[in-house]
Amino acid sequence: MTLENKTNQIQIHNFTTESGVLYPTLHLSYQVFGPSLNTAPIVLVNHALTGNSNVIGAQGWWNDLIGEGKTIDTNKYSVLAFNVPGNGYDGFGIENYQDFNARDIARIFNQGIEALQISQLFAIIGGSVGGGIAWEMAALNPKITQHLIPIATDWKSTDWLIANCFLQEQILANSSKPIEDARIHAMLCYRTPESFSSKFQRTTNEELAVFNIESWLAHHGNKLQKRFQLSAYKMMNHLLKTIDITRGRDSFATVAATIEATIHIIGIDSDLFFTANENRGTYEELKKYKENVSYQEIVSIHGHDAFLIEYQQLHNLLATIF
Template sequence: MEAPLHILTTTYQPATAPALSVDVSYRVWGQPLGTAPLAVFCHTLTSNSLLAGPRGWWNKLVGEGLAVDLRHWSVLCLDVPGNGAVGTPSADHLPWFNALETAEIFDAVLLALHLKRVEVLLGASVGGGVALHMAALSPERYEKVIVVASDYRSSDWLVSHCQVQEALLQHPVDPIGKARAHAMLSYRSMEGINNRFKDQYSATGSRASLEWLDYHGQSLKLKMQLDAYRRMNHVLRTIDVPFAALVQSHAQYFHIATASDGLFSFERSLNLHRLLLQSKVQSEFLQLESPHGHDGFLIENQKMHEFLKPLFTYE
C-alpha cells in the first residue's frame, strides 16, 4: 500500500531575508506517528518521499518484514522543497535552498509535528549531508544517525561535478538528458560499467553502454522537472556541516561507504568516522563491498539488509 502525501506549511526565516511560508510534503510509512519507534529518512537527489510500496525507491529494504520493518516502525520521509515529485508543492516562487537551509526547514517540520525524539535519522547520498546538518542543528533529538554514501562537506571533486551538471542543465537542447547521462558516470564506477556491458553492441549497432546512458537520461525527464534537478544539484554542492556542531550530538553515528564510490569518497567517510572517534563520539564504520560505485547502496540489497537490520531493532 502507498502512503498518502501530506503537506505542512511552515515558516522559515532565512538569515538575511524576510520570513518565507514554505509548503513541505511528506509521507509516513508503517505505523502512525507516535505509536511506534520513529525513523526519519532524507531522500537521494532524484527520489522523493515515495520510499516504500510498489513504486518506492527503496522498497527492497523498507517494508513489512524487511530490514526496516514497517510492522514495527513509523518512517517519516520528507520531500526537499522543489524536488519536483508529482503532487508535491511547487517551489517556483521560493529561493534555492542550500543543504543547511533544507535541514532547517526539516527541523521546523519535526517541531510542528511535535516529534521531539527520533530513534533513527537516515540520509543517503545528498540526503546524508542534509541528515548530518539536521544532527548538528538538534544534537539531543536523535539516537542513531545513519549516513549512507555521503559526507559532512561537499568535496572539491563533488562541487566540480555539480558545476558541470549545472552547465549541462543550462544547455538549450535536452538539458536533463545530457546532465543525467553525465551524472551516471559518477554514480557508477568504471569497473561496474565495463563489466556490465563488456564492449557489447545492441541490435541497432550502437554501443549498449551508450544506449543505457540515453535510457537513464530520457527516463529522468519523465519524472523530474528541470528546475527541480537544478535545485537538488544546488543542495548537493552546498553540504558544509561544522564539525564542532557534529560532536555536540548525543547520537551514535553509523557510516556506510563503498570503496568504489567515485562521488562521495570512501576515504573521506572513513576520515569523518575517525575524527568523531577522536572526539569521543560514538561512531561505527561499515564498508559496503560493491563494484558499482556510488549507486552500490541501491543495488546491493542483501548486503544493505545485513547492515540495516540490526540498526532497526525494536522492542
C-alpha cells in the same frame, strides 16, 4: 493506522533562508508508512537527488530495505519521509533554487518534526544528499535522533563533488536536452568503469547501431526527463554542493562532538562521488572524541549507486540497529 501512500502537508511560515531571503509560506509535504506517528519508534528517511517521499509501495525507491518484515520493518517502526521543497513531487517548485542550501532544508525538516510533535526520532537515515541533510539536521539539533545513519555521503561537499555539481549546472543551463544530458553525465559519477565493463563488455545494440552502454545511458536520460522537472534537478544539484556542517561555525570536531546520536557511517569502497577515503577520514576524526561512532563499508564494483543495489550488504550492516 497506516498512512501509506497518502501525501500530507505542513505549512512553514515566514522562513528566512541563510542567504537572507524571506519565504512567507513554504509547503513541506511528507508520507508516513507503518504505524501512525508517535505510536512506534520513528525512522526518518531522507531521499537523494531524484528521490521523493514515496519510499515504499508503488514506485517506492527503497522497497528492498523498508517494509513489512524488511530491514526497517514497518510493523515495528513508523517510517517518515519528507519531500525536499522544490523536488517537484508534490507539485510545488522553487525557481530561485540558489536561495537555499542544505542547511536550510535541514532547518525546514527540523521544523516539520516539531510541527508533527515528535520529541525524538529513533533514527535518521539517508543516502547521498539525503545523508548530508541528515548530518545538517543533527548539527542543528544534537538531540533530535538516537541514531544517525549517513550512507554514501559526508558532512561536507568536497572540491571534487562541487566540481561535478558545477558541470551539472552548466549542462542544465546550456544543453538543448538538459535533464537527459545532465543525467548521462551523472551516471558516470554514480557508477564505475568496472561496473560498466561487467554489465556491457563492449557489446553493441545492432538494431540501433550503437554500443549498449550508449543506449543504456540514453535510456536513463530519457526516463528521468519524463518524470523529473528541470527546476527540481537544478534545486537538488545545488543542495548537493552546499553540504557543510561547519560553515559559519567552529571546526568539525567542535560541531560533531555536540551530536548525541550514535553515528553509523556507511561508505562504499568504490564510490567516486563521496569517496570512501573521505568517509574513513571523518570516522578517524570522530572517534578521537566520540565513542558511539562506527564505520562500515559496502564492497561493490557499482560505485555510489551501490546503496540502491547492494541490499543484502546494507541489510547486514543495518540489522543490529533495527
